[in-house]
Every structure is written in structure tokens, then in C-alpha cells.
Amino acid sequence: MPNQSMNSKPRAAIIGGGFTGCALALDLQMRGCAVDVYERGDIASGTSGRTHGLLHSGGRYCVEDVEAGRECIQENRILRRIAKQCIEFNGGLFIALTDSDVAYGDRFALGAADCGIEVEELTSVQALKLEPNLNPTLLKAFTVPDGSFDPLRLALAFAATARRYGAVFHPYCEITHLVRREDGQVTGLEFLNRHEDRAYPVQADIIINATGAWAGDITAMAQVDVPVRPTPGVMVAYNQRLVQRVINRLCIPDDGDILVPQRRMVLIGTTSFEHGDVNYIPVYEEQIELMHKRAAELVPAVAQARMRGAWMSARPLIAAQGDARSLSRTFECIDHADQGAPGLITITGGKATTCRLMAEKTADLVCEKLGISAKCQTRDLELVSYRQYYQGSRSES
Structure with a gap:
């Protein structure tokens, strides 16, 4: 069962354990959030693990x-x-x-x-x-x-450093549902632990969709769309x-x-x-x-x-007009409050090279929504060894 201990920190749930999700976990955890990352496979098992590096x-x-x-x-x-x-x-x-x-x-x-x-x-x-x-x-x-x-090492280095600051990672946990109130506010999620074949509910103050090419599958759970x-x-x-x-x-x-x-x-x-x-x-x-x-x-x-x-x-x-080759490789951070689903943010686009910047801009928006004034600290923080992600890891799901 996820760690849902009560504390004063705002709880952020990140969906997606690729480059951006791992970098965002570090940024938000350092700014004072309690961060959980949910990934349906293992770290970098999606697009992040298939890049040319x-x-x-x-x-x-x-x-x-x-x-x-x-x-x-x-x-x-x-x-x-x-x-x-x-x-x-x-x-x-x-x-x-x-x-x-x-x-x-x-x-x-x-x-x-x-x-x-x-x-x-x-x-x-x-x-x-x-x-x-x-x-x-x-x-x-x-x-x-x-x-x-090395794609796996880069993702794991961000994840290992995020874990050192207290972020919790939940591999093999697939999101099956987003929880919404009658007013549209997204207040949590449900996931299937694929090891246990058991479903769990999670409450969060904000949910960030960092699933890349799968972003539309997540936003559809809240009846909103993304231009991906x-x-x-x-x-x-x-x-x-x-x-x-x-x-x-x-x-x-x-x-x-x-x-x-x-x-x-x-x-x-x-x-x-x-x-x-x-x-x-x-x-x-x-x-x-x-x-x-x-x-x-x-x-x-x-x-x-x-x-x-x-x-x-x-x-x-x-998404834009034109063929796929002509689409921009920059990124976009989307606040779905504008579509009637406050509490849900999507980060998409970009490159592996820009994952830290994507995380920074997303964390800026998250902190603005949560009333957190802390600034980004990841520009100059040397990441710990990628090996530390698996060394002494504890059960987190």
C-alpha cells in the first residue's frame, strides 16, 4: 500500500517514470512537496528507454x-x-x-x-x-x-537523487482511474499494482501527467484532451x-x-x-x-x-498543422483547470536533453497552484550515482 502518512506537505502524484517524471520528482521534492511517482513498468520502460541517447x-x-x-x-x-x-x-x-x-x-x-x-x-x-x-x-x-x-542511467540518476530527498517510486503500478469531485476537481487516482494484481486508491493535492506519448490516455480519464x-x-x-x-x-x-x-x-x-x-x-x-x-x-x-x-x-x-517531421521539438505544460479539470497538469513534448528544464517549468506551475514559493534548485545539483536507485531500495507499493 502506498505511504499515505499524514504530514503538512502538499502531496503530488506524478504519472510516468521516464526522464521528465524522474526529474520532476526531484524538483518538487526539493521544493517541499511529498512526491509519489507511478509507472506502469519500470523506470524508463517507455519512450525514455528507447531513445538513441x-x-x-x-x-x-x-x-x-x-x-x-x-x-x-x-x-x-x-x-x-x-x-x-x-x-x-x-x-x-x-x-x-x-x-x-x-x-x-x-x-x-x-x-x-x-x-x-x-x-x-x-x-x-x-x-x-x-x-x-x-x-x-x-x-x-x-x-x-x-x-x-546512457538513457537508463540518466533516468535512474534523477530517480535515485529524488529518492534520496524523499520521493517514493511505485513501479509496475498502472493508473486505471482519475478521481474527480462533482465540480470537476481531480483529487486522486486509482492504480493497479501489477505485481499483486490489486487495486489501490490514492489522494493527492495535484496530479501531473508525465506519460509522454500516452498523455492522451491519462487525460481521457478526466474527460479532457491534450494536443499531442x-x-x-x-x-x-x-x-x-x-x-x-x-x-x-x-x-x-x-x-x-x-x-x-x-x-x-x-x-x-x-x-x-x-x-x-x-x-x-x-x-x-x-x-x-x-x-x-x-x-x-x-x-x-x-x-x-x-x-x-x-x-x-x-x-x-x-500537435500543429503540417507533417510530423515539421512539428516543434519544444515542450508545453498544460493546466487542465482551463478545461474544467483543476488539479491535473500535463507536461509533454520536448527532448530527453531538455527533461530537467521541462521538470523545472512544470514544478513552477505546480508550486504556483499549491502556494509554494520555493525556487528550482536542480540546475546546479550534481545527481547521485544511478546505481543508488536500486541499492538498498525499499518496498514502495
Whole structure:
């Protein structure tokens, strides 16, 4: 049974144990809330555990999605300080393979300067000296402060630090119902403990929906909606680490425009399309073949590498007009009081790189609603070891 001991702290229930939910648990717990996190699987078992692990410099967005580009470089610098245990500081390159890529480079350089992203233009000879396996026909390149991170370690580092401050995590607990009063106020939830196959009720002063691509499933329980378009994409991993840096195609965002080294592997991502059921997204063979082709364009040696695995993941993008590829990668914090469901807040959109910022802005809104004046403290707090999440853990459900 959840710990429902009486105290003077406002109780916040977070639904979703991905990057944002774990970062939000830390932020709210440090500001004086009693926080419980409910996750239907284990930590980062949804979209957060299926990312390619890119620590974005913002370079991918600095031309077409400037707000997202600025958010990424800001949080890139913060995560390098507070979560260095999870990050490989390998840097990245944007490479031009065609004349149109070269022409885009001018816009890229201006966009990077506008967003405050440190870049340096390289000749093809200089780029090939850094990364000999690059396509030898490349025409120019730019350095960017990209990095790669271990997705599970990042989520667990936030969760372990949140737990140290008193947050309580309830894995394998699936939300089945939101409790509302006659006036519409959301006052609690019910969850199914999947280990026990037993349901429990929970009261809370505020409930935060941090379920990403599944946000609409939660808000439907309160008869409200969210502007989320789950947008899946395929990623393919290969059994050799063919580059040391993140390799980006110098072009507008496109399918297969990034190659990320992870440990002894390299992986290519991603496509972008729409699919109705985020609980089951098929891995389409034609998309795997497209990724293989695009990866080999960046690094020809991929053509001889063995595929280690392929998987799908759905981005929780904010709905707008246009195709899925054109949707912004920034985020939105939604107060459902405006829709007749006070007590329920949704945070959606964004990137793994911006999870701490997403948590901060959500915590600002939560604290405003609860009358808490405490400010965010997570910008400079170094996270404890991710290993501590499981070391000495107590039963919390």
C-alpha cells in the first residue's frame, strides 16, 4: 500500500517514470512537496528507454526550430555538470555531402550563432582526420558540442537523487482511474499494482501527467484532451563503433540524419510518421532498409556492419498543422483547470536533453497552484550515482 502518512506537505502524484517524471520528482521534492511517482513498468520502460541517447547541442533545430535549439544547448551545458556520470563527452559533426547541404551550411552557421551554439567550420580534410570512416566525398563540416548518454542511467540518476530527498517510486503500478469531485476537481487516482494484481486508491493535492506519448490516455480519464501527436520513428543499431563522434547530416531535419556512437555500437535514427496505437508500433522492414542506406551515406563502412537490433519509439510531439517531421521539438505544460479539470497538469513534448528544464517549468506551475514559493534548485545539483536507485531500495507499493 502506498505511504499515505499524514504530514503538512502538499502531496503530488506524478504519472510516468521516464526522464521528465524522474526529474520532476526531484524538483518538487526539493521544493517541499511529498512526491509519489507511478509507472506502469519500470523506470524508463517507455519512450525514455528507447531513445538513441543523443545529448543534443541544438544544432539539429537551430534553423527550423530555434526555441528548441536554444533549450537544447542550455540544458546540454547543465546536464554536462550535473549528470556527467551518464554522458560521453565526444562532440559531434554536421557534414555536407551535396551542394544543397553546403548551401544549408550558411543557414546553419547563422542559426547556431543565434542560439548560442559553439560551432567551428572544418574542411573535408580536417573532418576526415577527426573521423577517418566518414564518407570521403564530404564537402565540408561543422563541429558541435553534441554528446551521447546512457538513457537508463540518466533516468535512474534523477530517480535515485529524488529518492534520496524523499520521493517514493511505485513501479509496475498502472493508473486505471482519475478521481474527480462533482465540480470537476481531480483529487486522486486509482492504480493497479501489477505485481499483486490489486487495486489501490490514492489522494493527492495535484496530479501531473508525465506519460509522454500516452498523455492522451491519462487525460481521457478526466474527460479532457491534450494536443499531442505521438510520432514514431525507427532506430537501427550496428555491432561496430565506426565513429567516435555524433555524425549529423548538414540538412534540414530528415529521415536517417544522425549516427550516434554508443559503447561498442553505432546507431542510426530516425524516421517520422504517425501511428494510432502507441502500445504496439511495428518495425517496418522498409524503414530499416532506409536507415541502413542513410547510415552508409554518412559512414560507408556501415554497409559491411552487422545489424544488432532495430526498434520503434514514439515521440510525444505537440500537435500543429503540417507533417510530423515539421512539428516543434519544444515542450508545453498544460493546466487542465482551463478545461474544467483543476488539479491535473500535463507536461509533454520536448527532448530527453531538455527533461530537467521541462521538470523545472512544470514544478513552477505546480508550486504556483499549491502556494509554494520555493525556487528550482536542480540546475546546479550534481545527481547521485544511478546505481543508488536500486541499492538498498525499499518496498514502495
